[in-house]
Amino acid sequence: MTIAKSTQSTLEVVRAGIQSTVQDQGRGGYRHLGVAQSGALDAPALLLANRLVNNPAHFAGLELVVGPIALRFSSASWFVICGADFEAELDGDPVRSGWRSYAAAGQLLTLRGAKQGMRAYLAVAGGIAVPQILGSRSTDIAAQFGGFFGRALQNGDRLPIGVVAAGAECDRPAGCLQRLWTPxxxxxxxxxxxxxxxxxxxxxxxxxxxxxxxxxxxxxxxxxxxxxxxxxxxxxxxxxxxxxxxxxxxxxxxxxxxxxxxxxxxxxxxxxxxxxxxxxxxxxxxxxxxxxxxxxxxxxxxxxxxxxxxxxxxxxxxxx
The missing domain is CATH 2.40.100.10 (Cyclophilin-like)
Known part of the structure; x- marks a missing residue:
């Protein structure tokens, strides 16, 4: 796997946080060979995030666990954060969890930590376009493959963002209510x-x-x-x-x-x-x-x- 060329839209990891990984809906069909499913632990949250930026359900996003986390957009992009209610800002302006937001080129998205819940999911229009391995872009940390070099993200990583398909462009903010966690x-x-x-x-x-x-x-x-x-x-x-x-x-x-x-x-x-x-x-x-x-x-x-x-x-x- 090679790092994305500079001409491709990227998401720069300025500050990685702890155990931030690339995940999608998982690697199905290989358990008989001993391959773990992997994928988002809160699969519905990632699915919701993808649909809010008009990505197909199987596109990859980021699973974020412990902040602070800082990510810089190399080009203009729509994004959304779902799952845990992280305290988030885009160049100092608050970002509302569960709502689609617009980032201009060069803007810095900062997530400090979860006010409620444990894991947040970031989806960007076009998806995180790391290569597929065994039909999935999910990170399998134990087996050290998939995602971004089979590991948790590190400061300085540049994640490739896919091209938004014609007709799938977002044109306005949109969002929905978050789910209620019950014990x-x-x-x-x-x-x-x-x-x-x-x-x-x-x-x-x-x-x-x-x-x-x-x-x-x-x-x-x-x-x-x-x-x-x-x-x-x-x-x-x-x-x-x-x-x-x-x-x-x-x-x-x-x-x-x-x-x-x-x-x-x-x-x-x-x-x-x-x-x-x-x-x-x-x-x-x-x-x-x-x-x-x-x-x-x-x-x-x-x-x-x-x-x-x-x-x-x-x-x-x-x-x-």
Whole structure:
């Protein structure tokens, strides 16, 4: 991969922050080969950001975690920040989260930190145009490929911005309401749920779990009363995916996220439904929440509701 030529529009990383990466909707179709999904932990936030600047849903943006972060536009561009409500300014003027804004050539976008939530997503018209690897521009930090040289961003990086397609130009500010974070995650009982006794099952549903500081993009480790497995013995390795809740020998659950491995050997007590998985991406260490038992019909209904909200947004913005 080569750095973009000076004639191409770029986004200069003046100050990288911590764990800022290029992400899209993930690398699907390769888990059978042991390749992680990667992609935005709060996938709906990046999707919303892309649609607000009239990018296709699969375009890449930036996942921003800890500021301060400073980015300079080499040419005029529309951009939007969604997800966590970061305190942001463009050359000293406030930037409203969830609203499309215009940056002139040379202007500096500064993000100091999140007032609410954990991760913000920056989309620019044309997308972050790093090369695709295995069908995705997402950064896989553990495997060190994808994104920008397979790593978190560093001061001085220049990210190429794609060319805006004819007919996809933005012409005015636009935005939408941000989602409301609530401290409940809907969960389907997992394949090994019955291997936990009544006391462990009750503890799983009834206690408030805390997010450990040991959490990362591979999985969120939880703090609370340990869950004891009633059925002894080892398990054969089995397939896992983002949302699966594993219980290691210490009894403290791990919720797998986008960078999770493809197989595991810990019992799977549950699976967070896709419509609620974004909440973990926005939960800071120390945040407490509860699991709510759900079923497949409710999971499908929640996903359908999210899709309908997207259709309404598309219609309100572009009439399509």
């Amino acid at each position: 409940e995650l809907r969960v389907l009982p997992g394949p090994e749920y019955q291997e936990f006794g009544d006391a462990a099952q009750q503890a799983f549903w009834q206690q408030a779990w805390g997010v450990s500081h040991q959490s990362n993009r591979m999985g969120y480790r939880l703090e609370g009363t340990p869950l004891l497995r009633a059925t002894p013995g080892d398990l054969l390795s089995h397939a896992v995916l983002p949302g699966v809740i594993q219980v290691p020998p210490n009894g403290l659950p791990i919720v797998l996220l986008a960078d999770a491995q493809a197989t595991g050997g810990y019992p799977r007590i549950g699976v967070v439904i896709q419509a609620d998985l974004w909440k973990l991406a926005q939960a800071r260490p120390g945040t407490r929440f509860c699991f709510i038992q759900s079923d497949l019909a409710q999971a499908r209904a929640a996903q359908k509701k999210w899709q309908q909200e997207q259709y309404r947004l598309e219609w309100s913005l572009y009439g399509t």
